[in-house]
Amino acid sequence: MKPGRYGVFGGQYIPETLMSELIRLESAYNMYKRDRAFNLELNALLKNYANRPSLLYYAEKITKDLGGARVYLKREDLNHTGSHKINNVLGQALLAKKMGKKRIIAETGAGQHGVAAATAATLLDLKCDVFMGEEDIKRQSLNVYRMELLGARVIPVNSGTGTLKDAVNETMRDWSLSVEDTHYLLGSVMGPHPFPMIVRDFQSIIGREARSQILKSEGKLPHAVIACVGGGSNAMGAFYRFINDKSVKLIGCEAAGKGIDTTENAATIATGRIGVFHGMKSYFCQDEDGQIKPVYSISAGLDYPGIGPEHSYLYATGRAQYYPITDEEAVCAFEYMARQEGIICAIESAHAMAFAMKYVPSVPRDQSVIICISGRGDKDVSSIASYRGRILI
Amino acid sequence: MSNIQTAFNNNKAFIGFVTGGDPSLESSFEIILKMIEKGVDIIEIGIPFSDPVAEGPIIQKADLRALNAGITLTKIFELTQKVRQVSNVPIVYLTYYNPVFCYGSQQFIEKCKEIHVDGIIIPDLPAEERDEILPYCKNAGVDLLCLVAPTSFDRIPKIVKDATGYIYLVSSMGVTGVRIYIKTNLKKLIDEVRLHTNTPIAVGFGINTPEQAKALSQDADGIIIGSAIVSLIEQFGEYSPAHIGEYVASIKSALNS
Numbered sequence: 001m002k003p004g005r006y007g008v009f010g011g012q013y014i015p016e017t018l019m020s021e022l023i024r025l026e027s028a029y030n031m032y033k034r035d036r037a038f039n040l041e042l043n044a045l046l047k048n049y050a051n052r053p054s055l056l057y058y059a060e061k062i063t064k065d066l067g068g069a070r071v072y073l074k075r076e077d078l079n080h081t082g083s084h085k086i087n088n089v090l091g092q093a094l095l096a097k098k099m100g101k102k103r104i105i106a107e108t109g110a111g112q113h114g115v116a117a118a119t120a121a122t123l124l125d126l127k128c129d130v131f132m133g134e135e136d137i138k139r140q141s142l143n144v145y146r147m148e149l150l151g152a153r154v155i156p157v158n159s160g161t162g163t164l165k166d167a168v169n170e171t172m173r174d175w176s177l178s179v180e181d182t183h184y185l186l187g188s189v190m191g192p193h194p195f196p197m198i199v200r201d202f203q204s205i206i207g208r209e210a211r212s213q214i215l216k217s218e219g220k221l222p223h224a225v226i227a228c229v230g231g232g233s234n235a236m237g238a239f240y241r242f243i244n245d246k247s248v249k250l251i252g253c254e255a256a257g258k259g260i261d262t263t264e265n266a267a268t269i270a271t272g273r274i275g276v277f278h279g280m281k282s283y284f285c286q287d288e289d290g291q292i293k294p295v296y297s298i299s300a301g302l303d304y305p306g307i308g309p310e311h312s313y314l315y316a317t318g319r320a321q322y323y324p325i326t327d328e329e330a331v332c333a334f335e336y337m338a339r340q341e342g343i344i345c346a347i348e349s350a351h352a353m354a355f356a357m358k359y360v361p362s363v364p365r366d367q368s369v370i371i372c373i374s375g376r377g378d379k380d381v382s383s384i385a386s387y388r389g390r391i392l393i
Numbered sequence: 394m395s396n397i398q399t400a401f402n403n404n405k406a407f408i409g410f411v412t413g414g415d416p417s418l419e420s421s422f423e424i425i426l427k428m429i430e431k432g433v434d435i436i437e438i439g440i441p442f443s444d445p446v447a448e449g450p451i452i453q454k455a456d457l458r459a460l461n462a463g464i465t466l467t468k469i470f471e472l473t474q475k476v477r478q479v480s481n482v483p484i485v486y487l488t489y490y491n492p493v494f495c496y497g498s499q500q501f502i503e504k505c506k507e508i509h510v511d512g513i514i515i516p517d518l519p520a521e522e523r524d525e526i527l528p529y530c531k532n533a534g535v536d537l538l539c540l541v542a543p544t545s546f547d548r549i550p551k552i553v554k555d556a557t558g559y560i561y562l563v564s565s566m567g568v569t570g571v572r573i574y575i576k577t578n579l580k581k582l583i584d585e586v587r588l589h590t591n592t593p594i595a596v597g598f599g600i601n602t603p604e605q606a607k608a609l610s611q612d613a614d615g616i617i618i619g620s621a622i623v624s625l626i627e628q629f630g631e632y633s634p635a636h637i638g639e640y641v642a643s644i645k646s647a648l649n650s
Contacts, residue, residue, distance in 0.1 A: 013490055013517045015447045016552070017542040017566060159453060160444060172446045177567030179544070276490045276517070277444065289466050290495030291443040 004193025006313035012192040014279040017176045025183075026194040028099050033201065038098065045090045049123070050080045052087075052205065056213035056370070061340045069223055069363035071356065074210045074372045076234060077345055083375030084206060084234040085116035089185060091202035093120035096183035103127040103182040107171040109136055109164035109230070110301035110348065111143025112375050113187030118152035120185075128152040131170045134162040136300045142379050161294045164230075164304045168278055188231025189308035192279030196236075196308050203237025210370055211241050223367035224249035226359070227374065228351040229322065230266070230302035232311045234374035239320060249321070251359070252311060253351040255297035256324030266295035267324040268307040269315055282309040298327040298387065301348040301375075329354040331387055334377065346375035347384065397483045397511050397536055397558040400434040401593040405648045406559075406615030407606075408595055409433035409622055409641060410487065412441055412455035413472055414464030420631045421459075422475055427634040428622075429482050432645035435559075436476070437514070437617065440469050440488035447516040449570030451620040454627060466492055470508055477509050485512040485538065485558070493526070502529040512536035512558040520552045527555060541586055542566070543577040553590040559615065560586055564598045570620045572599030575609065583612045603647030610648055618644065 003026075004010050012022060032038040046052040055075040063071045076084035089106075096104055104126050108114030114130040121128030130147055134156050137144050147154050160166035168191075175184040186195045189203070207225070214222050225242055227235035229252035242248045257265035265271060268283045275284040277292055285293040285305040297303045314320035330347055333354035338344050345353065349372070356371050363369060377384075382392045400406045409428045414421050425436055441459035445452060473484060486505065493501045493515065505513060513535060518526065523537060530537040536558030541549060543566055553560060562582065564575045583594055596609045597617030610616050625640060626633045 012519060012521050014519060015516050015542070016519050016540040016548075017447075017544060017563060019519045019521070019542075020544040020546075020548060159450075165444065169444050169446050173449075173568045176447070179566065273495075276494050278446075279517070281494075284491075286491065286495065288495075290492040291460065292491070293443075 004197065006310045007316060009281050009309035009312040010193055010196060011281050012279060013276045013281065014192040015176060018179060021179045022192055022194065029095060029194055029198055032095055032098055038094065042091055042094055046087065046205070050086045050090060051078060053209045054078055056210055056217070058217065059341050065340060066357065066360040068361040068365060069367040069369045070218070071360060072214060072368055072370045074206060074238065074370055076206060077349070077373045077376035081116045081119050082378070083112040083116065083346065084203060084237060085113045085187060086119070087205055087237065088187065088199050088202040088233060089116040089120040092183070092185045092198065093124050093126060096126065096185065097124050099183065101126065101181060101183040103129070103178065104185045105129045105131065105171050105174050105178070105182055106185045106187060107164065107167040108132050108187065109167065109303055110299065111136070111140040111147065111379060112301060114152070114154070115143050115146045115150070117185050117187070118147045118150035121152065122150050129155055129174070131155050131157050131167040131174070133164060133167050134158045136163055139383055140300055140379055164300070165292065188233040189236040189310060190231040190278060190280060190306060196280065196310055199233050200236045200240055200310060203233050204240040206234065206237035206372060207239060207241035210238065214368060214370060218368050221245050221248050222370050223363050224251055224369045225372070226251045226253065226352045226356050226369060227372035228253045228302060228348045229307060229311060230255065230304045230348065231306070232308040234372050236308060236310060238372040239314070243319060250314065250319060251355065252320055252322040253325045253355045254322055255299055255302035255351060256326045257296045257298070259326055260324045264296035265324065266297040266303050266305065268305065269322040270324045277306055280309045282312045283307050298330065298383065299347040299351065301346070302351065323355055325351040325354045331384055333357055334380070334384055343373070344377040344381070345373045346377045347380040349374045397435060400483050401559065401614050405610040406434040406593070406595060407432060407645055407648055408435040408437060408615055408617040410437040410439060410617060410619030411622060411626065412439040412452060412459050413469040414441060414459040414462055415455040415623070415626055416458050416630050417462050418464065418468055418472055420633070422472055423634045424626065424637055425476050426479065427638040428641050429480050431638045431641040433482070433641055434615070435483045435485060437485045437487050437619070438469065438473065440466065440486055440492055442489040442492060445489060447568055449568040449620060451624050451627065452569050455623045466496060470504065473508050473510060483511040484509070485514060486510055487514040487516070490515050490518045498526045499529045502526065502533045502535050505535045506533040510535065512538050514538045514540070514561060516540065520548065541582065543582060546585065549585055550589045553586060553592065556590050556592040559593045559595045560590065561617065562586065562594050562596045562613065564596050564600070564609065569598055571601040571624070575599050579609065580612045603643050606644045607647040607650065
């Protein structure tokens, strides 16, 4: 396969203005990923600053309650900044610094990536501007304030639907002007090559740790690895080291919003078609003319009309399966996790838990499954309360 | 080769852009006719897209107006055919790749040929990816226009290798829109491009006033104006043809002076 291609997916569908920079980024990345000093520095940050390795926690109560396979939770919610996003931002911000950049820009949906990017920028003395849809700013005000506390500027995006895809558009527009001193710290395994590769590599620490942790505690590979998928960075990170373990099922959970038979969902694989957008060939929610469709999910982090190209490839080749999970299922799983294990997970991660609740009872008890808990749920508490009809002040 | 070349035979070419179907199919038709009447040499019709990442606010809003007016690809084809019935002026489509890919790249280019569209510009299809569509373009005699940016330097030979029609030379970094100053050293960029191709070079992005048009056309073979025209549509809506006519005439006379 050509670099940057995953079967027919991936590629570099991006204006000429940015092509030179993508080529420069790819060669810088290829150099630094083999550079000993760079890796020592990054690993030290991951260990001492981000709190890695993250726990692989055996969820005994959930296991008993579901009555099937032994359930393990990969606790990315325990990372500094509260999600898996820190893995990627530390890597990319360090790379940006080495490339001589003075400023990073980032898109954010739920605000998790924005918070992580702002954090890494502060730590590494880079300026940081985060683009965020106006809709998302409303439903994630806690994270907006966190970013501002961290010294970042949050730039509201009111074009289009005012959500994640529009934030990506606006970040790309900024980058096409500011590329000389600015790095676009893309938050997911999407966009033009080399981003899907870079983000996957930085996130693959999730699966690398999980694989050795499960081998240690169970003595064998898990039956399945389950993760939520918007753009798909935590899922790609969790899956990547298991791809060659053919016996391990890889399961991605997409946001079905109010249902895949309604127009209000963000289930790209279930309802989308192959297209070209945001620099990549992949699956997208689009109309018959190729216009990108507005999508919806209770989860701002999954509210994106596309999916990373490597996920499209894993889907097309049958290596991974993708299932839609509705808002209602995700909210129930969010509550279930809180009451069973005392863990308030992100509503994004609750999509993975919701699938596990349906799936685990059918998996034999001598097997295990790993669910990636991509982030913690503090940011979601008020919107879940309002979903249940309670308004928090 | 299409009839785009003929537009560069005499004077500096004036290439005018509008988003197709903005503010409505009927007005868009009138606007295009007025542009042709007042001396635009090549018409670029933008196919409205939900997420035009290379566009500034002016053209973003135009795309939105067109989409809200119910403009589809089929209607853009109809508009093109209507223009074709009254004029032979070269027509170029500017479109993001997804609508083309979704229609079927080969089918799209064949459709262009059928309705006498001379060329196509796809801002999100750089040299690295253009083999997806270039063979169909060559077959059909539809020019696939290349874009050269201020950051392209090392890449210029690769970009202009198969160039036909005209080279779209992006004057400035960033997105489309009117600019007060254009900082790029255009002469250096143009000279570099000319080392590698004989295809005419048109400069676009940011051109607004007749003075700018005149100045930027010095080293190039033509200039492209989009946002300045589209902002008149934003301002005057269905009454814009007269204003656009006046504006186009002012640019044309500056280019000929």
